Amino acid sequence: MTTPEDQPSAQPPAPESDDRVHRSSAGIASGALLLALVGWLGIDAIVAGEGRTPWLALAMLILVVPLVVAFTLRPAVYAGQDRLRVRNPFRVVVLPWGQVAALRSGYSNEVVAKSGTKFQLWAVPVSLRARKSAARREARAAAQGTPGSGSGRSGLGGFGGSSRAVPQGPVRASTDQVMDDLRNLWEGRENAESAQGEVTVRWAWEILGPAAAGAVVLAILLAMG
Incomplete structure (x- = not known):
């Protein structure tokens, strides 16, 4: 008599391989630098500014930060x-x-x-x-007669050595x-x-929404003079 332990258990299906992700390293680096610059200037204007300057700086941050993220970090x-x-x-x-x-x-x-x-x-x-x-x-x-990148491995053969590039x-x-x-x-x-x-x-409403809100607030502040 077989018990449940003796019966072969159903094997779960093998998980699918993860997606291969391709991103621009230059875009990520430039985005990080731009965000640091915008954040530094904006926060400085909010903290040290007078009159409408802090509000204008805040509106600019709400508008610019999502756009910087959209074109550099997001793709x-x-x-x-x-x-x-x-x-x-x-x-x-x-x-x-x-x-x-x-x-x-x-x-x-x-x-x-x-x-x-x-x-x-x-x-x-x-x-x-x-x-x-x-x-x-x-x-x-x-x-040089070496197809490809020319960075193939080379092997030494005999005294004095002779190299042979491996085509890449x-x-x-x-x-x-x-x-x-x-x-x-x-x-x-x-x-x-x-x-x-x-x-x-x-x-991408998570990008368009904040950017639109910042543009509206900025337009209102500028219209108010």
Whole structure:
């Protein structure tokens, strides 16, 4: 006679892998610096200002801080097994891989839905300078006869040593490499049953609301003279 302990227990399904998050390190750094500067100037004006100055400074803080956060700290791209979630300054767009028509890189990186709607990837900005730098490194590696970055491992062989570079593939700018990774994930998952659905777009009222309130208060204070 078998007991409940002897019966094989149902194994829970393996958890899905976490989304890969892509963000701009330069944007985060600049956002932190801007917030520190704005906060220092605003708080100083509120504490030491006279007359309407503290109120104007407060209204400016309510207006400016959400905008700085929106354009620097907020943008992110979440790439999962079933969908791409794009968090831009004022909107959050969720695209199942089955609804993605293309991932384009030009002067900006963008995802195109099958409906034809384009959404810019604010968190993956194009750097023409980085592209040129990568092209120069690739050209130098090609001139030296070592494909790729030229930073491959080298091994010593025999007395005196002779090195052999291991090919590493073409040199790519970091954001271009991110786009390559997104394309590979999309191509591998676009026909998956779980990667189908509708595109959803949500406005970031947590950013728009405070910014609008600060703009209204600032306008009222300026109108009052």
